[in-house]
Amino acid sequence: MGKTKISSLGEFGLIEHLTKVFNTKDPSVVRAFGDDTAFVDFSKLSSSLKGGFLLFTVDTLVEGRHFLRWYPPASVGWKLVSVNVSDIAAKGGRPLFGMITLALPKYIELSYVEELYKGINQALDFYNFDLLGGNTTSSHLIMLDFPIVGHAKRLVFRDKPRVGDYIYVSPYLGDSLAGLELLLERKRDYKPYEKMLIEKHLRPTARLDLAPVVEKYATASMDISDGFISDLRKMLKNLSAEIFLEEIPLSEELKTYCLQRKKDPLYYALKGGEDYQLLITSKEDLTKFGLKKVGKITAPEGGKIIDARSGKVISIEGFDHLRV
Amino acid sequence: MGKTKISSLGEFGLIEHLTKVFNTKDPSVVRAFGDDTAFVDFSKLSSSLKGGFLLFTVDTLVEGRHFLRWYPPASVGWKLVSVNVSDIAAKGGRPLFGMITLALPKYIELSYVEELYKGINQALDFYNFDLLGGNTTSSHLIMLDFPIVGHAKRLVFRDKPRVGDYIYVSPYLGDSLAGLELLLERKRDYKPYEKMLIEKHLRPTARLDLAPVVEKYATASMDISDGFISDLRKMLKNLSAEIFLEEIPLSEELKTYCLQRKKDPLYYALKGGEDYQLLITSKEDLTKFGLKKVGKITAPEGGKIIDARSGKVISIEGFDHLRV
Numbered sequence: 001m002g003k004t005k006i007s008s009l010g011e012f013g014l015i016e017h018l019t020k021v022f023n024t025k026d027p028s029v030v031r032a033f034g035d036d037t038a039f040v041d042f043s044k045l046s047s048s049l050k051g052g053f054l055l056f057t058v059d060t061l062v063e064g065r066h067f068l069r070w071y072p073p074a075s076v077g078w079k080l081v082s083v084n085v086s087d088i089a090a091k092g093g094r095p096l097f098g099m100i101t102l103a104l105p106k107y108i109e110l111s112y113v114e115e116l117y118k119g120i121n122q123a124l125d126f127y128n129f130d131l132l133g134g135n136t137t138s139s140h141l142i143m144l145d146f147p148i149v150g151h152a153k154r155l156v157f158r159d160k161p162r163v164g165d166y167i168y169v170s171p172y173l174g175d176s177l178a179g180l181e182l183l184l185e186r187k188r189d190y191k192p193y194e195k196m197l198i199e200k201h202l203r204p205t206a207r208l209d210l211a212p213v214v215e216k217y218a219t220a221s222m223d224i225s226d227g228f229i230s231d232l233r234k235m236l237k238n239l240s241a242e243i244f245l246e247e248i249p250l251s252e253e254l255k256t257y258c259l260q261r262k263k264d265p266l267y268y269a270l271k272g273g274e275d276y277q278l279l280i281t282s283k284e285d286l287t288k289f290g291l292k293k294v295g296k297i298t299a300p301e302g303g304k305i306i307d308a309r310s311g312k313v314i315s316i317e318g319f320d321h322l323r324v
Numbered sequence: 325m326g327k328t329k330i331s332s333l334g335e336f337g338l339i340e341h342l343t344k345v346f347n348t349k350d351p352s353v354v355r356a357f358g359d360d361t362a363f364v365d366f367s368k369l370s371s372s373l374k375g376g377f378l379l380f381t382v383d384t385l386v387e388g389r390h391f392l393r394w395y396p397p398a399s400v401g402w403k404l405v406s407v408n409v410s411d412i413a414a415k416g417g418r419p420l421f422g423m424i425t426l427a428l429p430k431y432i433e434l435s436y437v438e439e440l441y442k443g444i445n446q447a448l449d450f451y452n453f454d455l456l457g458g459n460t461t462s463s464h465l466i467m468l469d470f471p472i473v474g475h476a477k478r479l480v481f482r483d484k485p486r487v488g489d490y491i492y493v494s495p496y497l498g499d500s501l502a503g504l505e506l507l508l509e510r511k512r513d514y515k516p517y518e519k520m521l522i523e524k525h526l527r528p529t530a531r532l533d534l535a536p537v538v539e540k541y542a543t544a545s546m547d548i549s550d551g552f553i554s555d556l557r558k559m560l561k562n563l564s565a566e567i568f569l570e571e572i573p574l575s576e577e578l579k580t581y582c583l584q585r586k587k588d589p590l591y592y593a594l595k596g597g598e599d600y601q602l603l604i605t606s607k608e609d610l611t612k613f614g615l616k617k618v619g620k621i622t623a624p625e626g627g628k629i630i631d632a633r634s635g636k637v638i639s640i641e642g643f644d645h646l647r648v
Contacts, residue, residue: 034482042375043376054366055363058459099471151366158358
């Protein structure tokens with residue numbers, strides 16, 4: 001519909017126009033969209049889930065903060081879903097239902113919103129769950145919210161790993177930050193390895209494939225959204241750990257990027273956020289699942305993260321959304 | 325903490341600071357806040373709910389659109405919860421769990437956010453349900469999202485009432501729009517009736533008290549957020565109805581306001597949005613529950629809303645968030 005502005009459709013027209021693309025898969029969904037609330041048949045849901053735990057999460061993408069207007073809208077939609085599924089995956093669960101809040105400037109083009117929804121729809125298909133409804137409103141900037149309800153068979157918290165547990169991460173770390181730097185350069189042409197890194201920033205994949213590993217083996221688990229060291233600190237709280245820096249998983253693309261620019265790939269891997277890889281602790285050997293063994297919980301107190309080789313404290317600060 | 329800016333606490337400090345005030349009441353909640361997701365024990369929930377339907381809804385308040393920075397923040401927090409509970413009440417249900425997204429400018433004062441949370445907390449106590457978690461992010465303007473999961477014993481849709489059903493509304497309509505006009509005048513002193521109307525706009529109460537009536541008697545039900553005529557059109561779709569205009573519930577405060585300013589209170593009642601009263605259809609007499617019988621579904625087609633006395637079509641347009 002080319003240069004059509006969303007204001008010409010109005011709120012209700014826009015919702016109707018966009019929700020045509022969604023079909024619910026879960027047989028417990030009685031009605032999604034078009035009512036004050038969505039309806040899910042609780043008895044059907046109960047018999048399909050058989051106990052366990054419901055998981056609730058919500059994460060947001062705000063224009064100017066998490067993305068810019070010129071980013072491909074389909075990638076923004078994909079990422080919106082992925083960052084929320086990532087939280088569910090980190091608990092060893094699977095997503096059941098999502099909802100969406102779409103705050104949009106009145107004069108944005110309909111084609112932008114259609115592309116955005118294309119990305120959301122691709123992600124819903126990929127992660128295999130349903131969008132139940134949502135709301136649209138006008139706003140001076142684009143803001144997207146995507147609450148998810150998921151399900152897990154057992155409780156896996158993000159904190160309280162045990163002393164003696166190994167620390168695992170899924171590969172790779174640091175790609176997203178390098179990709180962001182490249183993206184913001186706005187070059188006309190990118191080399192293949194650069195495109196790859198940019199893609200990691202724009203379209204991260206939630207590690208839902210690892211949810212069964214978390215469910216079976218994790219003593220603690222969380223996703224790495226703010227940076228490895230920053231998130232590890234949240235996991236450890238007062239525990240201490242040593243890190244095997246040489247085991248931190250670095251992609252070939254990140255190594256090439258850092259070589260070209262005389263930068264340290266470890267800096268990206270330890271500090272960079274938004275990789276949406278998983279940080280898992282376990283007594284078991286999880287390397288057979290593609291996870292990298294990057295450290296060990298060493299003491300119940302002290303709250304120190306130490307480089308196992310040098311014995312020095314690792315002090316790179318992570319990313320904190322509200323600090324100036 | 326007076327003039328403390330939230331940026332001095334950081335995202336994690338802010339969450340920790342604010343979530344101290346919340347205590348969960350529902351025994352099925354295993355963990356709220358402080359993890360990638362919240363956890364609810366599904367077996368406990370199932371045995372307390374015994375079937376029925378889960379309801380999902382999400383509604384948003386955006387600064388500059390739904391409220392202004394100088395509005396009392398506690399009222400913004402109260403309203404955020406109320407507009408979402410209103411959707412649940414309209415389905416004859418009760419809210420179970422809420423989540424919150426809080427997008428805030430970095431330089432906002434901590435006292436603002438504390439007041440906001442005070443209002444949220446008051447509403448959670450009043451409507452008696454739990455906040456499970458949420459996220460904070462920085463943004464150039466304040467944006468608040470509040471997804472709720474609720475529960476209802478049976479399905480009550482917003483559309484498909486039957487021909488012959490009466491149309492009911494809960495009192496009063498139009499107060500919120502009058503209150504908004506008064507609020508925006510920013511007078512130093514307001515008369516008592518003016519204060520009352522302003523309060524109706526700033527702190528609407530979701531009609532959760534009427535949920536049992538909806539559950540028992542409604543053939544269709546929705547909340548009136550965009551205006552009586554506009555919302556009735558959504559309910560009727562292709563059905564036709566006649567309206568008893570003299571039965572539209574008008575508060576004494578609205579009548580006084582309109583008398584003073586030579587305005588028509590019916591205009592406010594039919595067009596004004598954000599009253600969050602309920603619009604219910606039923607064959608039964610529901611006036612004993614305090615509802616006003618304001619019309620009747622007359623024909624299965626035509627899609628016309630007619631003034632029962634004059635026979636003329638009522639054509640006041642409602643409020644549509646994305647139209648220019």
